[in-house]
Amino acid sequence: xxxxxxTLEHDTTHDDGDEVRAEGTRAGLLHRDRASALARAxxxxxxxxxxxxxxxxxxxxxDEPQLVRLVSADARGAVLLLAKQHGFTHxxxxxxxxxxx
Amino acid sequence: xxxxxxxxxxxxxxxxxLTAHGRVAVGYSGGVxxxxxxxxxxxxxxxxxxxxxxxxxxxYPAEQWAMARRVAEGFNIDVLxxxxxxxxxxxxxxxxxxxxxxxxxxxxxxxxxxxxxxxFDCVVDGTNxxxxxxxxxxxxxxxxxxxxxxxxxxxxxxxxxxxxxxELGLPTWQQPSSPCLSSRLPYGTGVTxxxxxxxxxxxxxxxxxxxxxxxxxxxxDDLARVEVSPSALTHWLAPDxxxxxxAAVRAAGFARVALDLRGFRxxxxxxxxxxxxx
Numbered sequence: 001x002x003x004x005x006x007t008l009e010h011d012t013t014h015d016d017g018d019e020v021r022a023e024g025t026r027a028g029l030l031h032r033d034r035a036s037a038l039a040r041a042x043x044x045x046x047x048x049x050x051x052x053x054x055x056x057x058x059x060x061x062x063d064e065p066q067l068v069r070l071v072s073a074d075a076r077g078a079v080l081l082l083a084k085q086h087g088f089t090h091x092x093x094x095x096x097x098x099x100x101x
Numbered sequence: 102x103x104x105x106x107x108x109x110x111x112x113x114x115x116x117x118x119l120t121a122h123g124r125v126a127v128g129y130s131g132g133v134x135x136x137x138x139x140x141x142x143x144x145x146x147x148x149x150x151x152x153x154x155x156x157x158x159x160x161y162p163a164e165q166w167a168m169a170r171r172v173a174e175g176f177n178i179d180v181l182x183x184x185x186x187x188x189x190x191x192x193x194x195x196x197x198x199x200x201x202x203x204x205x206x207x208x209x210x211x212x213x214x215x216x217x218x219x220x221f222d223c224v225v226d227g228t229n230x231x232x233x234x235x236x237x238x239x240x241x242x243x244x245x246x247x248x249x250x251x252x253x254x255x256x257x258x259x260x261x262x263x264x265x266x267x268e269l270g271l272p273t274w275q276q277p278s279s280p281c282l283s284s285r286l287p288y289g290t291g292v293t294x295x296x297x298x299x300x301x302x303x304x305x306x307x308x309x310x311x312x313x314x315x316x317x318x319x320x321x322d323d324l325a326r327v328e329v330s331p332s333a334l335t336h337w338l339a340p341d342x343x344x345x346x347x348a349a350v351r352a353a354g355f356a357r358v359a360l361d362l363r364g365f366r367x368x369x370x371x372x373x374x375x376x377x378x379x
Contacts, residue, residue: 059359060362064340067340067343068338070362071335071338072335073335076362079362080363090361090363091361091362092359092360092362093360093362094357094358094359095343095344095346095358
């Protein structure tokens with residue numbers, strides 16, 4: 001799983017550095033937990049991917065055979081539902097290096 | 102009552118409103134709403150009693166400006182242009198959730214006096230009734246500068262405006278909604294001319310490879326999150342098409358490219374940052 005520094009970076013604008021770093025760490029752990037849980041849930045549906053959490057955005061990284069599964073509107077609907085159940089407001093699939101012109 | 106009849110009735114009310122005000126300056130972007138308002142004003146009041154005023158800055162897409170000029174020329178509407186400098190305002194550039202308030206304060210703070218120097222005391226904008234349901238801090242700036250919103254006040258929905266625009270022959274009738282480029286940057290991400298240009302290049306490149314209808318390139322630092330119409334998702338997820346999409350966005354300057362699986366939704370970043378409901 002990948003945890004971004006976005007939440008921590010955002011919180012460091014507060015005055016109390018130690019407290020904010022602790023809040024940022026907790027938020028980071030929360031994001032990582034949600035990302036891990038979503039990745040596991042997706043795996044149960046047969047979709048193997050890595051999930052990167054960026055606040056409310058879940059970013060799926062999968063290889064091309066997995067990506068092709070998402071061409072189906074039904075498959076996308078199931079993914080959207082799982083993302084929502086795991087607390088994400090947005091979900092996107094990253095086209096990784098293997099998707100090249 | 103059929104929708105077409107309702108829309109026509111609203112247009113009659115709008116014409117009466119405009120006639121009662123005599124001379125109007127339209128805050129004009131060339132988007133669906135302000136284009137319709139300018140054309141109805143021109144038809145109702147005549148050429149000498151209407152002016153459309155465009156505020157130009159880095160957050161205003163060049164494509165939108167071209168459409169604004171095209172509509173004005175096609176319908177013989179006088180146009181004035183002014184430069185706005187919202188990016189020079191640190192309150193705007195910091196990109197808070199009420200960013201639009203500072204933008205519109207800059208816009209109306211220049212546009213309203215310009216209108217007055219040309220003899221137009223009544224300034225109107227294209228806010229419609231649907232807009233009132235979303236988070237729109239810019240509306241406060243309009244109120245502070247006594248800018249009227251007759252489309253919203255008379256109950257025009259976006260669908261009404263599109264229907265009447267089609268009837269009047271406006272090329273904007275099926276144009277996607279087109280808020281300023283800064284709306285592609287999450288709140289808290291600084292607004293710079295370079296980032297806006299990056300987003301604009303990416304969206305233009307996607308149009309060039311065939312993306313039609315609604316489109317947003319949401320800026321997430323090194324990552325572009327592309328929103329297309331939900332009906333177009335199946336097409337753009339197919340490997341060959343995805344490859345063209347990726348190539349276009351990378352050529353524009355983004356390192357990473359992702360496609361939003363829900364597709365376009367207005368105010369998407371408001372939802373992401375908890376400003377409005379999912």
